[in-house]
Amino acid sequence: MDSIPANRRLWNQISSAYQHEHDPQIGATPRLWGMYSIPDAHLHALGDVTGKRVLELGCGAGQWSRELAAEGATVVGLDLSEAQLAAAARAMGAARYPLVQGAAEQLPFAADSFDLVFCDFGGLSWAPPHLAVPQAARVLGRGGRLVFNVASPWFEACYDEAASRVTTTLQQDYFGLNTIAEDDGATSYQLTYGDWVKVLRGAGLIIDDLIEPRPELGTLNGYNETDPPDWAHRWPAELLWVTHKP
Ligand SMILES: C[S@@+](CC[C@H](N)C(=O)[O-])C[C@H]1O[C@@H](n2cnc3c(N)ncnc32)[C@H](O)[C@@H]1O
Secondary structure (H helix, E strand, O other): OOOHHHHHHHHHHHHHHHHHHHHHHHHHOOOEEEEOOOOOOHHHOOOOOOOOOEEEEEOOOHHHHHHHHHOOEEEEEEEOOOOHHHHHOOOOOOOOEEEEEOOOOOOOOOOOEEEEEEEEOOOHHHHHHHHHHHHHHHEEEEEEEEHHHHHOOHHOOOOOOOOOOOOOOOOOOOOOOEEEEHHHHOOOEEEEEHHHHHHHHOOOOEEEEEEEOOOOOOOOOOOEEEEOOHHHOOHHHOOEEEOOOO
């Protein structure tokens, strides 16, 4: 299934409202992961990037890329949406980095171009993982890392579409989450734990860690209502995979 045209259209449509609503949270301080803005300093997923060749897959307005460039990485921000890339261009800091329009499932880079490929609810949430993970592995050099944060299957299986909130009731089958219909014909993707392991190992990657970011009690979710409000303090809302290419 080719979700590129519809996903590009959706992100072009929503970019301005999305940044207006979420940039104050996503960009509040450097290196914040996910829906609960948990600092990387607590999770230790990315590590030192000084001098590394870094690709952000689905960089949006570049809140992460801007910071890593400022830290001394050689960053490329890739995104499908020209409106999101325009937002990243406007928000660029003193450390300039290139922005590339492209899709995570068809990366326009040669093999061994990067030391780190990463995203936070980016290309590995919005491109079919069985295509995007091998692409990420291909462009990594030996020893390079693929690190990415996505919604957990718990979060997706408990999401009540009609009420637009995450609940304590299983709403969707776990087996068969796969594709999630988003607004205006767009699609996001979700795998079971077992399928993530298969796809990562199938692309030749070694899994070093699976971090389950846990917000402090009372931390707000900037995206989805949860019932109870402390849902993500009690169950894992996100999966932060840390892998490398041997
Ligand atoms: C939720 S944003 C992630 C960016 C940033 N971390 C954030 O939280 O705003 C998702 C981004 O993925 C991009 N995207 C959607 N489909 C994509 C694809 N197939 N390849 C690369 N980027 C894609 C969208 O344009 C959007 O900028």
